[in-house]
Amino acid sequence: MKYIGLYMRTMFALFLLQISLTVGAFELVETSVSMPLREASNDRYNDPLNCVEKTKRYISQQKYFELNSWPQHNDNVPKKIANLGAVQLLAFCYTQLENYEDAINLLHPILQNNGFTRDNINILNLIALTIPPQNRSQLTNSTLLKMLHDSLNNLETGAFSDSPNLTIEILFAIVNLSLQENLYQDTLNALEEIKKRIKDNNDSKLKAWLIYYYGLYYNQINQPQLANSAFMQANKLAEQNTLVELNGLVKKSLVEIYAKQYRISTALVFAKQRIEFYLKTKNNVKQADSLIEYAILERQKNGTNESLIYLFNALELVQINKHNSLLPHIYLEIGRTYLANGQKDNDAKQFQLAQKYLQNARYHFKRLKLTHFQIECLLLLAQLNIMNKDPALAIIQLEKALQLSDNKYLPLRAQAFEMLALSYELTGNLQLAILHFKNFHALQNRIKQGLLELQQLQISEQLQLFEKTQNQEQLEAQNTHLRQLSSEQKTLANCALLLLILVSVLYFYTVTRNKNLNRSNRHKQQQLAIHKRTKLPLQYARNNNFNTLYDGEPLYYMLVNFPFLNNLNELKGSNEASKIEHRFGAAIKKQFLNNMAFFQLRDNQILFVGKQKEYGSAQALFDQIETFFTVFSEDNQIDNSIACGLVTFPFLKNSSRALSANRTLKLSILAMSAANQIGHTLHKNSWVELYAIDNLQPAFLDGDLWNATQIAINKGLIKINSSHPDYTFTWPALKD
Numbered sequence: 001m002k003y004i005g006l007y008m009r010t011m012f013a014l015f016l017l018q019i020s021l022t023v024g025a026f027e028l029v030e031t032s033v034s035m036p037l038r039e040a041s042n043d044r045y046n047d048p049l050n051c052v053e054k055t056k057r058y059i060s061q062q063k064y065f066e067l068n069s070w071p072q073h074n075d076n077v078p079k080k081i082a083n084l085g086a087v088q089l090l091a092f093c094y095t096q097l098e099n100y101e102d103a104i105n106l107l108h109p110i111l112q113n114n115g116f117t118r119d120n121i122n123i124l125n126l127i128a129l130t131i132p133p134q135n136r137s138q139l140t141n142s143t144l145l146k147m148l149h150d151s152l153n154n155l156e157t158g159a160f161s162d163s164p165n166l167t168i169e170i171l172f173a174i175v176n177l178s179l180q181e182n183l184y185q186d187t188l189n190a191l192e193e194i195k196k197r198i199k200d201n202n203d204s205k206l207k208a209w210l211i212y213y214y215g216l217y218y219n220q221i222n223q224p225q226l227a228n229s230a231f232m233q234a235n236k237l238a239e240q241n242t243l244v245e246l247n248g249l250v251k252k253s254l255v256e257i258y259a260k261q262y263r264i265s266t267a268l269v270f271a272k273q274r275i276e277f278y279l280k281t282k283n284n285v286k287q288a289d290s291l292i293e294y295a296i297l298e299r300q301k302n303g304t305n306e307s308l309i310y311l312f313n314a315l316e317l318v319q320i321n322k323h324n325s326l327l328p329h330i331y332l333e334i335g336r337t338y339l340a341n342g343q344k345d346n347d348a349k350q351f352q353l354a355q356k357y358l359q360n361a362r363y364h365f366k367r368l369k370l371t372h373f374q375i376e377c378l379l380l381l382a383q384l385n386i387m388n389k390d391p392a393l394a395i396i397q398l399e400k401a402l403q404l405s406d407n408k409y410l411p412l413r414a415q416a417f418e419m420l421a422l423s424y425e426l427t428g429n430l431q432l433a434i435l436h437f438k439n440f441h442a443l444q445n446r447i448k449q450g451l452l453e454l455q456q457l458q459i460s461e462q463l464q465l466f467e468k469t470q471n472q473e474q475l476e477a478q479n480t481h482l483r484q485l486s487s488e489q490k491t492l493a494n495c496a497l498l499l500l501i502l503v504s505v506l507y508f509y510t511v512t513r514n515k516n517l518n519r520s521n522r523h524k525q526q527q528l529a530i531h532k533r534t535k536l537p538l539q540y541a542r543n544n545n546f547n548t549l550y551d552g553e554p555l556y557y558m559l560v561n562f563p564f565l566n567n568l569n570e571l572k573g574s575n576e577a578s579k580i581e582h583r584f585g586a587a588i589k590k591q592f593l594n595n596m597a598f599f600q601l602r603d604n605q606i607l608f609v610g611k612q613k614e615y616g617s618a619q620a621l622f623d624q625i626e627t628f629f630t631v632f633s634e635d636n637q638i639d640n641s642i643a644c645g646l647v648t649f650p651f652l653k654n655s656s657r658a659l660s661a662n663r664t665l666k667l668s669i670l671a672m673s674a675a676n677q678i679g680h681t682l683h684k685n686s687w688v689e690l691y692a693i694d695n696l697q698p699a700f701l702d703g704d705l706w707n708a709t710q711i712a713i714n715k716g717l718i719k720i721n722s723s724h725p726d727y728t729f730t731w732p733a734l735k736d
Contacts, residue, residue, distance in 0.1 A: 037086055044089065045244035047282035048096035049321065055090040084110065084119040088126060095126075097285050098325045100135035101368075108138060111147075121151050121166060128173035133180060134372065141177045148174050168194055168206070175213050179220055187217050208237035212250050219257055227257055247277055248286060255293060264301045271297055284321045288314040292326075292333055299333075304341045311337065328364030331357045332377060339384055354384055375401045375412045382419055391423040398423065410450070414443040531600040533578050534585030539599035539607055539665070546609075547661050549597055554612040555649045556621055558687075559668040561676060562629070564639040565604035580636050591628050605672070607665065609649075618646045618689040618721060626685055643679045644687040645672025651692055658698030659705075666705050674720070674729045682724065689721040706732075 040054035087106055094103035107123050127136060128144050152170050171190045178187040191214060198206055215230030231254050238247040251274040258267035271294040278286045295310035315330045335358035342350035362377035378401040385394040401416045417440035424433035530537055537544045549555060568577040588606070592598055596610035608625060615621040622644055633640035647667045650656035659667075671688045678686035690709070696717050701708045710731045712718040720729070 034085070037089060040093075041089055044093050044096060045281065045283065048093040049284070050282070051093040052090060052097065055086055055093065059086050059090065084123075088119070088122055091123075092126060092130065095130040096283060097323060098289075100131050100325070104131055104136045104139070108136075111139075116151065116154055118166065121155075121170065124148060124151060125169045125173045128177050134370065141181050145174065145177050145181070148177070165206070168197055171197075172209065172213065175217070179213075179216055182220070184217070184221055187220075191217060204237060205241045205243055208234050208241060208243060208246060211237065212246060212253075215250075215253060219253070224257060224261065228254075231257065244281070248274060248290075251277065252293065255297070259297060259300070264297055268294065268297050268301075284317050285323050285326055288317045288323070288326055288330070291317070292330060295333060295337070299337050299340060304337050304344070307337050308334065324364070325368065328361045328368065328370075328373065331361035331364065332373060332380075335361055335377075336380060339380060342384075343387065351384055351388060355381065358384070371404050372409055372412070375404050375409060375416075378404070379412060379415055379419065382416075382423070386419065386423060386426070389426075391426040394423045395420060395427075410443060410447050414440055414447060417443060531585070531603075533581035534588075534600060535582065536585045536588065536598060536600040536606065539601050544599065545597070546599055549609055550649060550661070556608075556610050556612050556615060556618070556646060557649055557664060557668045558608045558610075558618075558621055558625065558644050558646045559601065559665070559672045560606050560608060560625060561643045561645075561672055562604050562606065563641050563643075563679075564633070568638070580638065583636065584632065587628075587632050601665075607668070612648060618687060619723070621646070622687040622723070640685075641679060641683075642685050643672060643675035645669060645675050646687060646689040647671055648691060652696060652698055652701075653692075653694055654696075655698045659701065663705055667709060670706065670709055670731075673732065674722075677729055678722070678724050678727050681727075684724075686723045688723075688729075690718055691721065692718050 037055060037058055040051045040058070043051040043054070087110065091103040091106045094100070094106070104127070107127055110123050111120065111127075124144065124147055127139060128148065133141055148170050152167065152174075155167055155170070171194045175187050175190045175194075178184075178190065191210070194210055198210065201207075211230050212234035215227045215234060218224075218230060219227035231250050234246065235250045235254065237243075238250055251270050254270040255267045255274065258264075258270065271290065275287070275290045275294055278290050281287075291310045291314035295307040295314070298304075298310065299307040311330055311334045315327075315334070318326050318330060335354045335356075338350050338354035338357065341347065342354055358377050358381050362374055362381070365371075365373040365377060378397045382394040382397040382401070385391070385397065398416045398420045402413060402420075405413045405416070407413070417436045421433045421437035421440060424430070424436060530541075539546055565581070568580065571577075572580060588598055592608065595614065596608055598609070599607045601607050608621070610621060615624070625644065626642060629642055630640050632638075645668045647664055649659075649661060649664045651659045651664050651667060667690055671690045674688040675686045678684065678688070690713075692712070693716075696712070700712060700717065709718060713720065713731065
């Protein structure tokens, strides 16, 4: 699916290149208006209220049309109605003000009385493209689609030479209605037909609308990436060509697609752009609508106070200009926002305000006969009453909601049943609560089944779209060429392709596996190079610098035994012991990192390596380490005893390379064992230094270093310097 999506995006990019021409002017609905109406027509997007006033004034001066009645039986009126362009302009301006009732009342009678004419087709397109289904109950989507297809068939036999784009307008209207009815195949067929017809058209505005409707189609079949690409391209073209209506629509679509993906911050960016765009016009309804949209997004990200500010700005705008159609929508969103505030803070005052605005919204929706929004108001009021512990009133409101829904608006009915079950449960009527809960589950299953069917339809459409994309000219040419090849050549090509794929997969698998193994190996080496508790470098790790420390200046190797580490787990517990060891390592790094190297030899032994000239004597080096550890042991309440074995590197002055760093380290281990004897016997901190006489020959230390060193000590060839000079040592090899 990943490659399918990539291929589809590539093909869509090519499609955008094919249709991205410029110049020209286009409106989705062509309307011929007389010269006196040119000014009103120019205001239809930027100042629709002024357009309405000017157009009504013009129509009132005509003999052929009255604003409030249709002259069906007036003998003084010619059978052919004049100035239908003015009627269409007035209706369109009504739709810009969202006054759909007056718009449909103007246009519907014309469809019944005017026959098959260009004006009739324009009016049909206008209704299909600008008036929502819920505001034209007398003209359902299926009815309009039939009328549009009939008009399309009639145009094939008698084209209107003065309206070259009439067929394209009808196709756009079919696309719009087909999307509303989830008729995806019809939608794509109409879009492809438009694309074919405008292929050689140099009108960039026409192409901008086509790209926008492709975006709607992709969004509806659940292809958000393709939809987003289309909307972005349409947005760019709308801004370049000053398409006011498309500019607002495409920004609204971008807001919706990002909000659907829960990318609220990005959605807010485009919502703000939409507000700023409409503020440059005098279209108060679109300004208010964009403010409502922004407020809803703010509420979705819990910015309820900011949401209320935008909603009240929209309310003031609507009330000043008396746009009653938008008023209940603002009341509804204000009520919803106060309800959200009340839920968050359990604030009775917020609930009262929510109730006030929701009741006002319900009253106006009832007056406008908008059933869907009446039900929404009732559900929110019922929710508020349940929170106010008044389930009886909630039950009345929910029953009213079910009555209004009349087996429509299934999600709202399901919500009503669920809330009824809760309300009856709160009143103690468990029998009715169970009944409504069963109704809720039954309706939920019905809704899920419908969604599943729609999803299957979307998947089927995606597959068909992919198949169509594969049938582009380049692939068709390639397939034609392949068909001309012989059967043997086809088999050979397929085998070669399969082999190439297998080799490529194997190669990438091997490369990826090696990278992962190398990464894992480096990680393990890093882990093995440091002590797991103290985090100090381990002396035996391959990647440390133990063997390269010597640069010509003699070094002190002081191996220190810290007895507190022997039984720290038993004394402190493993968790606390681990913390103490970690602090111990960090303290060593902080104290000695700048002037000496250090390595962990065993869990209780740490080797300190410093330049001999910086300390002068073993006693000075021991004192510094003892002082450091005394402070640390007091801070952590641990045993402060230590024993140090010390040698110099190189060990033999007359032959610096005779003993390697690792062999010299073994001498410091022997010295530390002697220091441990002092500690065990005298219970004091101690140190022992071994140093060779100047003329000791390297050959004397060949073979087993442990025995040779002890023999050299007995013969006086290796001297002992100690914190306790009078102490008599017992060397391991001489015990018997």
